[in-house]
Amino acid sequence: MRIRIAFPALLAALGLMFLTPVAAHAHGDTVKVVVTGQRNGHVTADITWENDGDAVEEAVAATVNAVSADGSRSLGSWRLVRDPGASPAGWTTAETLPPGAWKVTVDVGFPALGHGELDVAVPVVDPAPTTGTPAPGTPAPGTPASSAPAPVPTPTTPAAQPASAPPAQAPPAEASDDAVWWTTAGVAATALAGAAGGLLIRRRRMRRARSGRRTA
Numbered sequence: 001m002r003i004r005i006a007f008p009a010l011l012a013a014l015g016l017m018f019l020t021p022v023a024a025h026a027h028g029d030t031v032k033v034v035v036t037g038q039r040n041g042h043v044t045a046d047i048t049w050e051n052d053g054d055a056v057e058e059a060v061a062a063t064v065n066a067v068s069a070d071g072s073r074s075l076g077s078w079r080l081v082r083d084p085g086a087s088p089a090g091w092t093t094a095e096t097l098p099p100g101a102w103k104v105t106v107d108v109g110f111p112a113l114g115h116g117e118l119d120v121a122v123p124v125v126d127p128a129p130t131t132g133t134p135a136p137g138t139p140a141p142g143t144p145a146s147s148a149p150a151p152v153p154t155p156t157t158p159a160a161q162p163a164s165a166p167p168a169q170a171p172p173a174e175a176s177d178d179a180v181w182w183t184t185a186g187v188a189a190t191a192l193a194g195a196a197g198g199l200l201i202r203r204r205r206m207r208r209a210r211s212g213r214r215t216a
Helices: 002-024 172-215
Strands: 031-039 042-049 061-068 074-082 090-093 100-110 114-122
Touching (some): 031 100, 042 061, 042 074, 042 100, 042 114
Antiparallel strands (some): 031 042, 042 090, 061 100, 074 090, 100 114
């Protein structure tokens, strides 16, 4: 009885031993590695079985290396980890590439051999803009309006009053002409008076001479 029960169990165990390698090699003996690019500097890749294109469900042993476009810098080796934000075939790196142009290669050693490469460009990310200094009288962000300093009034300059016009004065030329005229007029009047006085004196003398002659 024990021999009859043990024999079928032995056959089942032997069948599992032979079926396990067949199931393991059902996808093929190579994997397809497609480097899809980068996300925020993390290298991304899809790994599937070469024969049927199914995603690799097993753990993957792979190395990632990157060389700059001019060959002056190299990074790696890094390992691939599951990418939770991608498809079941998605893998990525925990490390990040700095900005620049890179030639990325991925080599898989388990569960099967595979290789992939791609030229990847990592752009420069601009820093977040900083807020400028608020203008005078403008409250800073998060400051209550009541605590903001009151604007300082700007003193106004009174308008200039028009200066009173000075009294009109005769031009210097006209004043000098008037003075010359009055001076000339005075000299002429004096000369005329002198001439008139001289004529009167002459007439008086002539009259006296005539009267003296008559008396003699």
